Amino acid sequence: MxxxxxxxxxxxxxxxxxxxxxxxxxxxxxxxxxxxxxxxxxxxxxxxxxxxxxxxxxxxxxxxxxxxxxxxxxxxxxxxxxxxxxxxxxxxxxxxxxxxxxxxxxxxxxxxxxxxxxxxxxxxxxxxGPDSLIKQMKFQSFGDPEIEDSRYQFKENLNVEIILDASGSMAQDVGGTTKMDAAKEEIKKFVESLPEGTKMGLRVYGHKGSNADSDKELSCNSSEMMYSIEPLEDSKFQSALDLVQPNGWTPITLALNEAKKDLSTLKGENNTNIVYLVSDGIETCDQDPVAAAKDLYDSNLKPIINVIGFNVDADGQRQLKDIADATEGIYENVEDQASLKSELKKIQSVAESWERWKRKGKQSIELKEVQNxxxxxxxxxxxxxxxxxxxxxxxxxxxxxxxxxxxxxxxxxxxxxxxxxxxxxxxxxxxxxxxxxxxxxxxxxxxxxxxxxxxxxxxxx
Incomplete structure (x- = not known):
């Protein structure tokens, strides 16, 4: 006291x-x-x-x-x-x-x-409340041999898919740069830091049309896999990022449904699948992203689904947190490029632990008591x-x-x-x-x- x-x-x-x-x-x-x-x-x-x-x-x-x-x-x-x-x-x-x-x-x-x-x-x-911290502690202890939840056990393959918001609001300024440019830069740095053998995928949504009412149907049906889930090739990934521009509405539900298809061959029995949804606002296409996230979570892919809100308002935070809660994942709201970088480093830490686990041929991850x-x-x-x-x-x-x-x-x-x-x-x-x-x-x-x-x-x- x-x-x-x-x-x-x-x-x-x-x-x-x-x-x-x-x-x-x-x-x-x-x-x-x-x-x-x-x-x-x-x-x-x-x-x-x-x-x-x-x-x-x-x-x-x-x-x-x-x-x-x-x-x-x-x-x-x-x-x-x-x-x-x-x-x-x-x-x-x-x-x-x-x-x-x-x-x-x-x-x-x-x-x-x-x-x-x-x-x-x-x-x-x-x-x-402390529940968000508890989820974070669980994520940081990824791969510990005492973990009973198979989602948090290392498998032979580690796959990470980032689902990135490309709606018009991602053009807004945050700390002297646009949200989209900040996201691109930090995602590029993140994938370059992943250990050899990690497979990486990038899906975007809301990138077609505009956020005008006349373009709603087009934009709400736009979600595209810009980089298929595979080991990183720098030039190919950079080219994919360069094509992404903030334009339209926010079809989060569509993107989550498509992510399930992206991972469909990567069953949870021998794949550790991690999905990160990055959004700066709520679903604007009259769908139910919480239900879509729960459907993905309950599938035989057994993914871990975490959510990053990028400079999100109160309504957006509420819905994004609901998505994370429905899938027992972590929700974090980041305000700028530096805090986005910090959040992505958590996945990098997990990937590095996975690499050590594979190299040693057995689970030997220690509890992160000091970090906790x-x-x-x-x-x-x-x-x-x-x-x-x-x-x-x-x-x-x-x-x-x-x-x-x-x-x-x-x-x-x-x-x-x-x-x-x-x-x-x-x-x-x-x-x-x-x-x-x-x-x-x-x-x-x-x-x-x-x-x-x-x-x-x-x-x-």
């Missing part, structure tokens, strides 16, 4: 200093990384008027009582770091939140709770930062609104205490996760995965 408290203090200081001009360095993952579903009750509460005059006009939803409920909440539209240092900054905060419920005239406890609920919706961070420890530390730190940032930002907003006459002292005290209690509960949850994950990491792989799956119900399909 001491470590968390020190971390809290550091984050508070960084937020205050951020008002001097560093606010644009906000962790982008906290801006957009949301793969959560909106609760219907939360939606229904929005039909109430923002100005409250009686208890009958408001409907207060209970705050999350489990981390899973917290994870299911969408990130708020004002979840980025907002400067609050200067008087001008504070005036902008008041203007920004002027549509929050009016609590200036002797509000009831229910009206204050409703105000907090609406403010929280606006600034909610994209919290993540680093990942646990990273996850705990990330969640703690989110808790601290959200709590501190709300406290600052409450203080500013009170100083501008938007609430009285008694209301400010009540809301500040509510905010403190709510986030203290979050801190306790994160601390418990850390203790449990570290204890489990000390066990053997088989014991660890069994304990993790029982604790967090990872395999629910």
């Amino acid at each position: 001491k470590r968390l408290k020190v971390l809290q203090i550091l984050i508070v200081l960084s937020i205050i200093m951020g008002g001097c001009g560093n606010e644009n360095k906000e962790n982008q993952t906290s801006q957009k990384n949301t793969s959560q579903k909106v609760d219907d009750d939360n939606k229904s509460s929005k039909k109430e008027t923002s100005t409250t005059s009686s208890n009958e006009e408001v409907e207060v939803s209970p705050l999350p009582s489990t981390y899973q409920e917290l994870e299911n909440l969408p990130a708020g539209k004002d979840s980025e770091r907002i400067p609050t240092l200067t008087e001008e900054d504070k005036d902008k905060v008041v203007e920004r939140f002027k549509d929050l419920p009016d609590i200036q005239n002797n509000p009831s406890k229910k009206e204050l709770d409703y105000f907090y609920q609406e403010l929280l919706k606006r600034v909610q961070r994209d919290f993540k 420890s680093l990942d646990i530390f990273g996850y705990i730190t990330q969640e703690s930062v989110k808790v601290t940032t959200e709590k501190t930002q709300i406290d600052l907003f409450l203080s500013i609104l009170a100083n501008h006459g938007k609430m009285d002292t008694e209301s400010n005290t009540y809301l500040s205490e509510k905010n403190r209690e709510y986030h203290e509960w979050m801190y306790a949850e994160v601390e418990e996760f850390e203790q449990e994950l570290r204890a489990i990491n000390e066990k053997s792989y088989k014991e660890a995965m069994k304990a993790l799956e029982q604790k967090y119900n990872i395999n629910t399909q």
